[in-house]
Amino acid sequence: MGISLADYRRSIPLLLAxxxxxLYAFEWYVDIRIGDFSxxxxxxxEMLRYFNAMYSIAIGIGAxxxxxxxxxxxxxxRPYWEFSLLVLILIPVMxxxxxxxxxxxxxxxxEVIPKAVYDFFNPIWNVLYxxxxxxxxxMMFALLGFFIISAGYRAFRARNLDSAILLLAGIxxxxxxxxxxxxxxxxxETIKNWLMDVPNVAGxxxxxxxxxxxxxxxxxxxxxxxERRPTLAGGE
Amino acid sequence: xxxxxxxxxxxxxxxxxxxxxxLIIAILTIFALERAKRSPEKITVRKIPAVDAMEExxxxxxxxDRPVFYTPGMSGLSSLATLSALSILxxxxxxxxxxxxxxxxxxxxxxxxxxxxxxxxxxYMSEGKPDQFSPEMVxxxxxxxxxxxxxxxxIFQRERPAANFYMGYFYAESLELAxxxxxIGAIQVAGTTSTAQLPxxxxxCDYVLIGEELYAAAxxxxxxxxxxxxxxAHDLGKLFVIAITLIGALxxxxxxxxxxxxxxK
Numbered sequence: 001m002g003i004s005l006a007d008y009r010r011s012i013p014l015l016l017a018x019x020x021x022x023l024y025a026f027e028w029y030v031d032i033r034i035g036d037f038s039x040x041x042x043x044x045x046e047m048l049r050y051f052n053a054m055y056s057i058a059i060g061i062g063a064x065x066x067x068x069x070x071x072x073x074x075x076x077x078r079p080y081w082e083f084s085l086l087v088l089i090l091i092p093v094m095x096x097x098x099x100x101x102x103x104x105x106x107x108x109x110x111e112v113i114p115k116a117v118y119d120f121f122n123p124i125w126n127v128l129y130x131x132x133x134x135x136x137x138x139m140m141f142a143l144l145g146f147f148i149i150s151a152g153y154r155a156f157r158a159r160n161l162d163s164a165i166l167l168l169a170g171i172x173x174x175x176x177x178x179x180x181x182x183x184x185x186x187x188x189e190t191i192k193n194w195l196m197d198v199p200n201v202a203g204x205x206x207x208x209x210x211x212x213x214x215x216x217x218x219x220x221x222x223x224x225x226x227e228r229r230p231t232l233a234g235g236e
Numbered sequence: 237x238x239x240x241x242x243x244x245x246x247x248x249x250x251x252x253x254x255x256x257x258x259l260i261i262a263i264l265t266i267f268a269l270e271r272a273k274r275s276p277e278k279i280t281v282r283k284i285p286a287v288d289a290m291e292e293x294x295x296x297x298x299x300x301d302r303p304v305f306y307t308p309g310m311s312g313l314s315s316l317a318t319l320s321a322l323s324i325l326x327x328x329x330x331x332x333x334x335x336x337x338x339x340x341x342x343x344x345x346x347x348x349x350x351x352x353x354x355x356x357x358x359x360y361m362s363e364g365k366p367d368q369f370s371p372e373m374v375x376x377x378x379x380x381x382x383x384x385x386x387x388x389x390x391i392f393q394r395e396r397p398a399a400n401f402y403m404g405y406f407y408a409e410s411l412e413l414a415x416x417x418x419x420i421g422a423i424q425v426a427g428t429t430s431t432a433q434l435p436x437x438x439x440x441c442d443y444v445l446i447g448e449e450l451y452a453a454a455x456x457x458x459x460x461x462x463x464x465x466x467x468x469a470h471d472l473g474k475l476f477v478i479a480i481t482l483i484g485a486l487x488x489x490x491x492x493x494x495x496x497x498x499x500x501k
Contacts, residue, residue, distance in 0.1 A: 025258070028248070028251065028255075029247065029248055029251050029252070029254070029255035029258075030245060030246070030247055030248065031244070031245070031246040031247075031248055032244070032245050032246075033244040033245075034244075054347065055346065055347065058346035058347045058349070058350060059346050061346070061349075061350060062346040062349055062376035063376075065349065065371070065374075065375060065376045066375075066376060068371065068372070069372055069375055072372065079394060080394055083390075133380075136382075136386075137380065137381075137382045137383070140382035140385055140386055140412070141382055141408065143412060144408055144411060144412060147411045147412050147415040147416075148411060150415060151411055151414075151415050151436065151439040151440045152439070154439060154440075155435075155438070155439035204431045207429075207431050207434070207446060207447040207448075208431060208447070209474075209477060210447045210448035210470075210474065211429040211447035211448050211450070211451070213261065213448065213470060213473040213474055213477060214429075214447070214448030214449075214450070214451035214452060214470055215316040215317075215429070215448075215451055216258065216261050216262070216265075216473065217261065217265045217451065217466050217469045217470055217473060218316050218319065218320055218451040218454065218466075219316055220261075220262045220265040220266065220469075221265070221269070221455075221463075221466055222319060224266065224269075226269055226463060226466070227323060227454065227455075227463070229322060229323045229325075229326040229355060
């Protein structure tokens with residue numbers, strides 16, 4: 001009965017999760033130095049290098065996934081394929097412009113690549129990054145305001161006792177938060193502060209405490225191989 | 237002797253009590269898991285409605301002939317919430333394989349994307365349907381927070397999933413995802429440990445795993461009584477923390493700071 005490749009594929013990730021899980025947890029509490037060797041700096045610096053290497057490979061695989069999905073959408077003329085075509089064109093364009101003229105450009109001082117290349121691409125990168133991408137990002141964030149109104153409208157409907165209490169608490173917090181209401185009656189602010197500092201904080205701390213203990217138990221499960229799915233070592 | 241002269245092993249100040257608490261909870265967890273292994277019939281688990289709703293949601297997607305959408309959140313693999321979300325993904329992917337309904341897994345993190353792909357592939361193999369797995373099911377969207385959000389909203393509009401799962405750690409995009417999912421009429425199950433985003437999910441989703449329930453669900457979905465023992469460990473850990481809190485409250489009331497001083501060591 002030899003050990004098959006599948007056995008190694010299962011046991012190696014579990015072994016690594018066990019060793020590094022314990023090592024990182026141990027290092028948090030105990031500082032070990034032997035001569036020039038320091039466990040903390042080994043984990044922080046050396047292991048970070050491995051992580052960065054893995055991350056770089058992962059970026060490449062992620063990019064391949066994007067191209068594969070959008071290429072298939074275009075080639076099969078699926079609905080809205082035109083947007084996928086834009087993605088296929090713009091990703092390499094932006095990558096080239098960023099590499100030659102972006103904030104982390106490959107040679108901004110012009111030591112190898114002529115300086116004129118950086119000077120040409122940098123203004124284009126500035127426009128695309130700060131005047132297009134950042135603006136779109138801010139716009140997506142601003143949409144949140146409208147979503148809060150529509151979700152709030154549904155949440156604050158007094159259908160039963162619980163939702164009536166929620167509605168009342170919501171109204172009181174809004175009244176206390178708006179300066180004009182505090183000017184009408186200062187008591188709104190006192191009530192708002194109490195609601196925010198006492199029941200709200202108590203509820204949040206309960207959830208945080210429960211989640212911390214749950215997380216701890218989950219971590220122990222992963223380290224000691226009771227939970228195998230995130231390490232891709234079976235367990236289905 | 238030479239080794240001792242050049243080595244230093246120091247306990248980090250301010251973390252000793254924390255380490256002892258961690259050790260106690262770790263021992264309680266292993267004790268609970270081993271106890272559950274020996275006598276699984278003694279473990280009774282309360283129902284978690286959100287977990288029971290997962291199969292119902294996938295069943296609904298099957299009836300409507302529309303895909304299932306799943307995201308393991310915004311954080312990387314260093315977040316326990318993400319790991320738990322990936323555990324639950326294994327369960328949901330098995331359900332979609334069983335019911336022959338496509339799943340779309342949207343990722344923000346490069347590394348999480350690859351683990352998610354492995355988990356979905358493994359789930360389809362476990363169900364004896366490896367040929368039904370397609371690499372297009374697991375997608376890397378964008379590492380930009382709102383780029384990722386826009387990508388997910390695009391999937392909602394184009395592919396109209398009938399069941400949406402949001403598991404893991406979320407930030408401001410939580411409400412944009414959940415509200416857009418509500419608008420396309422999807423049944424939605426969320427789970428997060430982020431207290432700032434929980435109210436948004438509660439307002440816009442049908443079922444929510446609140447805080448520790450996210451970790452409990454990862455054990456619950458296995459239906460394996462031995463793993464379910466970890467829920468018993470959660471309770472033991474909570475009892476332990478409640479006891480410390482009560483002792484601390486009584487001590488402070490009596491004018492003593494000894495619990496605070498002990499925990500600060």
